Amino acid sequence: MTPVAQRKMERRKTLKDYISRMQLKSTKQRDVIFDEFFNNYMGKHVTVEEFYENIKKNHPKIGFATVYRTLKLFRESGIAAERDFGDGKARYEPIRSENEHHHHMICTNCGNVYEFANSQIELCLNQIAKLNQFDVKDHKLQIHGLCSSCSGS
Numbered sequence: 292m293t294p295v296a297q298r299k300m301e302r303r304k305t306l307k308d309y310i311s312r313m314q315l316k317s318t319k320q321r322d323v324i325f326d327e328f329f330n331n332y333m334g335k336h337v338t339v340e341e342f343y344e345n346i347k348k349n350h351p352k353i354g355f356a357t358v359y360r361t362l363k364l365f366r367e368s369g370i371a372a373e374r375d376f377g378d379g380k381a382r383y384e385p386i387r388s389e390n391e392h393h394h395h396m397i398c399t400n401c402g403n404v405y406e407f408a409n410s411q412i413e414l415c416l417n418q419i420a421k422l423n424q425f426d427v428k429d430h431k432l433q434i435h436g437l438c439s440s441c442s443g444s
């Protein structure tokens with residue numbers, strides 16, 4: 292099995308467990324949205340509107356409210372992360388693996404998002420938290436500025 296297929300299978304299981312724990316019904320539309328999300332948006336940060344505009348081309352019966360609720364459910368079940376890049380729109384990205392963790396650089400001109408991970412940053416944040424006797428549950432780091440094509444450098 293390819294790593295991508297493996298990941299998708301793991302996330303599907305996480306979602307299934309969550310759905311049965313919450314005693315929700317399985318729905319065909321949710322499966323379609325799951326496939327679309329994990330096939331096309333890995334490493335991307337999609338708004339509900341964008342996701343809906345794309346999926347309705349092939350699945351006109353899926354309504355906006357269903358997309359909205361389903362992406363929210365994905366977040367609650369732990370298979371999607373919700374991001375806020377400061378433009379007032381919630382964005383979703385598929386979680387690659389349970390312990391994967393990264394940060395974002397956002398170009399304020401073209402809107403492109405670049406992901407980065409750095410173990411020294413993590414170490415540094417942990418030390419700062421420790422110094423302040425702060426018990427960290429989560430953290431986010433975002434850098435806003437101009438990407439190389441927009442700054443012309």
Ligand SMILES: [Zn+2]
Nearest residue numbers: 336384395406
């Ligand atoms: Zn990301």
Ligand SMILES: [Zn+2]
Nearest residue numbers: 392393413430
């Ligand atoms: Zn971090």
